[in-house]
Amino acid sequence: DIQMTQSPSSLSASIGDRVTITCQASEDITNSLNWYQLKPGKAPRLLIYGASNLESGVPSRFSGSGSGTDFTLTISSLQPEDISTYFCQHYDDLAFTFGPGTKLDIK
Amino acid sequence: EVQLLESGGDLVQSGGSLRVSCVASGFTFSSHAMSWIRQAPGKGLEWVSSINGYGESTYSADSVRGRFTVSRDNSKNTLYLQMNWLRAEDTAIYYCAKDRAFRLGPGAGIFESWGQGTLVTVSS
Numbered sequence: 393d394i395q396m397t398q399s400p401s402s403l404s405a406s407i408g409d410r411v412t413i414t415c416q417a418s419e420d421i422t423n424s425l426n427w428y429q430l431k432p433g434k435a436p437r438l439l440i441y442g443a444s445n446l447e448s449g450v451p452s453r454f455s456g457s458g459s460g461t462d463f464t465l466t467i468s469s470l471q472p473e474d475i476s477t478y479f480c481q482h483y484d485d486l487a488f489t490f491g492p493g494t495k496l497d498i499k
Numbered sequence: 500e501v502q503l504l505e506s507g508g509d510l511v512q513s514g515g516s517l518r519v520s521c522v523a524s525g526f527t528f529s530s531h532a533m534s535w536i537r538q539a540p541g542k543g544l545e546w547v548s549s550i551n552g553y554g555e556s557t558y559s560a561d562s563v564r565g566r567f568t569v570s571r572d573n574s575k576n577t578l579y580l581q582m583n584w585l586r587a588e589d590t591a592i593y594y595c596a597k598d599r600a601f602r603l604g605p606g607a608g609i610f611e612s613w614g615q616g617t618l619v620t621v622s623s
Contacts (some may be wrong), residue, residue, distance in 0.1 A: 426610070435614055437613070438609070438612075441599075442609075479544050483609065485607075488534070488546035
């Protein structure tokens, strides 16, 4: 089974900062990688699909990159509403595996 | 607007059963595969079960296979998860999620809309 790891597990940043979260797969997954935002009491939100495609309605400050085993979610200028936990997720045929998450808060 | 509303979460004893539901609106329900995904307290997300648009094909994680059954009633725009032989480790918020795809298999697994979840607590 493919395993997903994320780093860092938690991150503190200031408003306006550029924030980068990484996700690594245990083997080559080409670009079968999504990113989600999860806030307590709210419905999780798809941000990026297929490693680099911005989901409709998601602010353009979010971007995704990478292929193979190494992926990155970038927030170009952190906003207060971006405080959340972020998960990567691999999808392949009948395997759906999430990373352990990165908790982002304000410094 | 896509809406997914889960219900049925409750406190249940270990070894017991529970059925949770998810009512969908704002899209053609039968055109999309649907999934259940859970988050245990203080833990990450775990995919549980998926079902294709017509309800003919299902797939579940090893951790719940043989205990949980996913089903759907397209006439009622409703997704179900029947959970039997519940264990303490099944305690979690259960989310339903709409897949971008109709079928399970290659291309499925982009969970484009989610509900807010329903809490299932299993006491030991």
